[in-house]
Amino acid sequence: MKVTRLHMLAFLLVHGLCLSQDIDSLNAVYKQYYETALRANSPNGRFVILNHSNTYGKNDYELLDVKNGKASMLGNFDKFQFLNNNLLLMRNDLLCRFTDLRTGQFREVSGNYLIEPAQQSAQVVLFNTSLKELLLASVEGKVLWRKQDVTVYQLDTTNNNLIYISGNDLVVINLTNHRSKTYKVESGIQWISSSGQRIYAANIQSKQINLYTVDLGSEKLTGQLIAMPEGFESTTRLTTYLEVRENEHFIFPLYLKRKLERNENPELKITYSNKNGEDKMPYYHLGIYNLNKEQWDYLPDMNDDLPVYKFLNDSGDFIVYDLADDVVEEQQNKILDLKLFFDYGNHSYVLSQKRIEEGNYLWDRDTKQFVYFNDTTWVSHNISTGKEVDLMPANTKGWASRDNSGLAKAPATKPVKIKDRSAIMISNQFDYFIVDLKTRQTKQVTMGEEAKLKYQLLLSKENYPKSSWNIRMGEIDLSKDLIFKTFNKLTYDSGVARVTYKNNKTTFYRQGHYREIIPYDNGFFLTSNFALEPFKLTTFEKGKYHTVYESLKKEKKDFEGARCEIFQYKTDFGTSNAALLLPINYDPNKKYPMIVNIYEELSHDVLFFLQPYVNIRIGFNYIHYLMNGYIVLLPDLQYELANIKNSVIMSLEKSIDSAKSLASVDEKNIGVIGLSYGGYETGLALTNSSYFKTGVAGVMVSDLVSNALSQSEFITKPNYMRVENQQMRMNNNVLDHWNLYLENSPIYHVKNIEVPVLLWTGLKDKNVSPAQARMFFQGIKRQKKKAVLLEYINESHNVFKPLNQVDLNIKIWQWFDYYLKNKKPADWIRPLVQ
Structure with a gap:
């Protein structure tokens, strides 16, 4: 198989297939590659479920016995849940299968069910929402009980009860002894909940709620009629927001x-300038x-x-x-x-003029402190005294998020509460600190900044509140070890660190290209993948590492000679990273064309393995180009507020200069490509730099003025929010600084363009108006310069229809092959060059 595959790859490299020739042969090569992911594991780590998928229809699940390395395919199932160390529940839309992994024996239940294990009694609750059928089964899959016409149910894990509504019956079944108690309620109950020794059930109507309460101790049922306040109605559409706290x-x-x-005219939309757009x-x-x-x-x-x-x-x-x-x-x-x-x-108490996004604030009830982020640091506001105090030491920095060059006005990470203490854990760009809100003392927990090592605290869903009303803020227990993922911002190596806070001890584990850390009873799994490095599964147990699975073990040899290098480049705007990808069978004695793919910070695209395919929604797959003789550069571009053009061009050109010093780049054959914001940046590059022989811009913004004073259907806010204070980073009002908007718009520099451009857009794009790409095209046409505009009639901001995906990918490939490799033009290019 390898010989056949490599011969085919050589054929593709030499001949450069086009859509009308042999795209099927190309797909025949590419469909052999796939991506692998860990989907589930047994509590003791003995078994794992792996998924292998690609864009050509492959979607296989595999059971791997980690102990002996044996693997078996799992057939037509797509949902998996380990019920204990040896019992696996597999599901699809038609069937549930309970499998004993020791013997291979199984039981099946036909139907599409939601699953909820009742671990205390080694049972499983199954609910079919369409059939309104509730089942109780053993973990081995034996159906113990079945009930029809069930409208709603809840599993009470505190008392090990199964509660459900059927008609006028509210039924409580104890899963330990299977004794049941039935209470009569009115029909139409839409919500039930349990709290301690009480069960609540509600019939929700627009003008009133009939609430029933069952006291499990006395086994008494009581009811209350709650009339809605004047001017308001209750709703059945948000039942997950119903909640009883403290049984009161x-x-x-x-x-x-x-x-x-x-009562408005459906043919008329009225908008007011003194009202919020969502009013x-x-x-x-x-x-x-x-x-x-x-x-x-x-x-x-x-x-x-x-x-x-x-x-x-x-x-x-x-x-x-x-x-x-x-x-x-x-x-x-x-x-x-x-x-x-x-x-x-x-x-109540009014806190004037604060940022509203979650993660920008928290409340400590014991000390009466409202802690908030003031765009640069954390501040404590005491509601008893009104005093405000900066919480962070004066010699620390980096507390603000770098998103959109700081315009997000948010902290680097969300704060985390400390259980049973008036204290919080917060972080900057690298490290975590614990702040005692009573003493105002700060203790540094990790030490990564000097080594450019970024720590990320790993939290599970158990660390977050269950209520739909609560802010999503994690809480940790300092009596337990804290697990951090570490990431080296210079080398892109990642690993794991375990911090024992009470002993002030940090244990580091192996560094590599790790993406996930999944704990099991006596150790944890490490999953890794990277550019040109397919999925690998490693166990860490009893101080030892062991690689238990490698994906594409044979196929990855096809990438031999290809390399990925992370480097840093410097400009007047600072130091940034870039990823340089060298093609397969790279020979430093040869010159290679290079494609620069841009969109803010793209170097992180190498943090995962990408299979080669030519139906990617954005039209550009860097692995495909590495397998076809191109160097690919993924730079992290630099930005100065309201000076985007100059900062982007300077950083883009400097990253290219650095790449040329590291690899054998044919500097006369460099192309640039970008999508969306990257399309905007590509427009700036093609009109303000002489580095490129050609470029491809997809769904681009070309005019900041018209873009700012318009509104997309994608969001309800005016576009000037995105232009001023988000991705476009203008940081000022177009009406006050229109000259800066002109200076940073590609369309007003289009007269400088000297190279051919391929533009594409979707005419149903609700994010960026197709008029933006058309405007840029018309500017090129007006000057009798060369451009092709592809307008996909039924596509939007990305291309979703399979035939259009292939068409776009192939056309971009053909475009670069013609202009950067001097290959014959495809038929659709010929009218431009004749």
């Missing part, structure tokens, strides 16, 4: 009637009803048009802000007044 406070969403009862959308409000006092703890403000509610803990403290107050909508991370409510709405 019933929390649920409400809608403003006036938002639901709008007509029915945002839900918050209601909190006290079940013991039978009165409202909190009633929402009817004047809030677009309210957002975030609970800050499980003790009834929450914030409210109204997005309708943001009228201009120019900010990415908005600044609004936050109203902080205590004890389920008992009293």
